[in-house]
Structures are given as C-alpha cells and as structure tokens.
Amino acid sequence: MGEKEILEISSDKAIMLAESRVRCILDNAKCIMKIVNEFGSFSSFMWGYVNYKPVINKYRYPRNVPLRTPKAEAISKDLLKQGQISELLWDHGVYRGEGIVN
Numbered sequence: 001m002g003e004k005e006i007l008e009i010s011s012d013k014a015i016m017l018a019e020s021r022v023r024c025i026l027d028n029a030k031c032i033m034k035i036v037n038e039f040g041s042f043s044s045f046m047w048g049y050v051n052y053k054p055v056i057n058k059y060r061y062p063r064n065v066p067l068r069t070p071k072a073e074a075i076s077k078d079l080l081k082q083g084q085i086s087e088l089l090w091d092h093g094v095y096r097g098e099g100i101v102n
C-alpha cells in the first residue's frame with residue numbers, strides 16, 4: 001500500500017482513522033504475514049504456546065483472574081521480536097477471547 005492509499009484512508013470521514021493508526025494497522029498486518037510465513041498460520045503461532053490444548057483455569061471469582069501472566073508477557077516479547085511495533089499487550093483477556101484459556 002502506497003502513500004497515496006494511506007492518505008486516502010486516513011482522510012475518509014466514514015472510517016475516521018488517524019494516519020498514524022492506519023500505518024500501525026499496516027505494520028501489524030506485515031508482522032502477521034511474517035508470522036504466517038514462518039509458522040503456517042497465526043493460529044499455530046498462538047496455540048504453540050499452550051501445546052495446542054486450552055488451559056483450564058479454576059479461578060473461583062472473576063476478580064482473581066490475572067490481567068497479565070508470564071505466558072502472555074512471553075508472547076508480547078515474541079511479537080516484538082517478530083516486528084510487532086504497536087502498543088499491543090497480550091493479556092489474559094485476549095487468551096480468553098481466542099479460547100486458549102477458559
């Protein structure tokens with residue numbers, strides 16, 4: 001995507017994205033494509049951290065669910081190594097949304 005397309009998207013009133021946000025989205029997409037080329041899919045990359053099995057937690061109360069875990073921080077660091085430059089934090093909520101943990 002060229003400079004012209006980036007400026008078109010960022011100036012589109014229906015989308016309402018700042019130019020820096022559009023660039024961040026493009027950079028993240030490039031990172032995801034790099035991961036897909038290396039691991040076969042983004043899913044394989046993510047599920048590889050838990051040996052392709054959901055982690056079953058037994059938190060009694062929702063307030064006990066941690067915001068961050070060592071595994072989530074390891075994924076964040078690995079994404080940074082892969083080129084993910086946005087302010088992305090992989091936390092427990094992201095894992096739950098993906099079905100990796102309950």
